[in-house]
Amino acid sequence: MSITRRHFGLGIAAISLNACGGSSTLGPRSTGSTSGLPADLRPTPNVAYDAWVASFRGRAGSSGISDATLASGFRGTGYLPGCVKRDRNQTEFKRSLEDYLSIAASDERISKGRAAFGRHSGTLNALEAKYGVDATIICAIWGLESFFGERRGDVPVVSATSTLAFDGRRGAFFEKQLIAALKILQNGDTTPAQLTGSWAGAMGHTQFIPTSYQAFAVDYTGDGRRDIWSDDPTDSLASTAAYLARNGWTRGLRWGGEVGNSAPAGTVIQPQAGGPKFAVTSNFRAIKRYNNSDAYAIGVGHLADRIGGAGPLRGSFPPDATGLTxxxxxxxxxxxxxxxxxxxxxxxxxxxxxxxxxxxxxxxxxxxxxxxxxxxxxxxxx
Known part of the structure; x- marks a missing residue:
């Protein structure tokens, strides 16, 4: 099976993950405080959105969503203009691999990663034994996706996905995410208040979109819920391991490495002209199923190596376009x-x-x- 986790990359701390609340036609207006929230991620009255939500009710019912789930899922939600703004303003941002790795494997991220691995080594090693995915790779993805759980996102997923489905630029895709999010609630994996994530609906410690959650998330703790939102990252880490295992990960094979630095045999790539070369294996391609970017996959692999005790890259990068190293x-x-x-x-x-x-x-x-x-x-x- 080969299912792409998401069709867009959230990057590493590339977007602001903010909180919001609001209203819709399917439930009363929330009376919770919205102080301190960014204005464009607060629900805004929108008659056309309300009409879209009313029409969505029938399609949701055909997909097996109950009236009770619709009522509870939409209670306190609403149209978020900031989601539309961010979706439409996504530009192709070109960052050099050197800059990307400076962020992905910064001293702070390495330090936090080693500490996080130490705290959760029992779980991570058990996941490696069960799924065959290197424990440091799982930890590195956690680090790149949410800074080891510190940046999970506070935007209500029903608000975000319904807003983007209504907007229509990728309407069919986001309506699928909305239905999947409502099924998460109907299955009892979490509550409407806890069903939060990024402005585009990516959720939890390792930022699953709702359809990928439905396909790959696991209840590793055995409490009856696939809970990727709580402070305990166990189900999120297990879900990431399950995702990679089902998307081509080979047990015992390294992702790759810098050429000339004990790299395994593999395809040689040089993502930045004049910079280090990397020999990559099929597990590199498995990481790219999580986020289809060479830079992301190298970032995950290199951060994993550093968490595991390896040193920095030996090769150097050339000066940038301004002549500065x-x-x-x-x-x-x-x-x-x-x-x-x-x-x-x-x-x-x-x-x-x-x-x-x-x-x-x-x-x-x-x-x-x-x-x-x-x-x-x-x-x-x-």
Missing amino acids: KDDRVALQKRLTAKGFDTDGADGVLGPKSQKAISDYQSSVGLEPTGIPSPELLRSLG
Whole structure:
């Protein structure tokens, strides 16, 4: 069997996971507090959405959803304009592999990963024995998907999926997710209040969409519920292991590794020109069934290796388009911060905060505030 877990990548901490609440035509308006929630993820009155929800009732019934489940599932939900905005504004963002790995296998993520593995080693090793999937790979996916459970998402899944089904850009896909989410409630795996996730409906510690949950989630704890939402990650980790096992994972085979660094035999790829080469195996392709990206699969594999005690990559990456190496970019961030232009850390990844710091510094010394780094800018910082 080969089923793609989801048709979109949420990335590693690439989206803000926010909370919301609201109303719909199928239930009374929630009286819970919405203070502190982002405005575009709070339910907004929308007559057309209400009409769509009313028409959906019949289709849901044909799919086996009871009136009671519809009533409880939609109670306190509503149209979320922020979900539509995020779905329509998904652009093809090109990040170099070097930058991606700087985030995926950052010192903080490695440290947290080793600590998380230590806390849950009994469960992770038992899952490896049962499903054949390397325990560190399971842990690494957990780390990339939700920062080891810290960023699971607070958006009600029924609100998110119904909003995106109504919007229509990927209406059929999200209506399937909505029906699957309602079946989760009908089966008693969780409650409407706990059925939360990302703005696009990905849920739990390892970010399953509802249809993939239905296909692969397991009740490993034996409590009668496939609970991927609770603070206990056991069912989520087991579900991830089950997913990989059913999507081609080979027991005892490494994912791959850096060429020249004890890599297994496999297909050689070089995702970034001038950067390290990797020999990858069929298990690399199994990871890509979770998220169809070479960078993601290398990120999972490399983070897993680091959690397991391996060192950093030996190969180097070439300078970027501005002529700066990663060490140069780290130095740039440190020097800007020292001069009072905060870059929010020094990881060598020049994101929006670093670009703003560059612009502010340029303005302060009479230069055009382009926000673009350069070797000259680095030298000017002393």
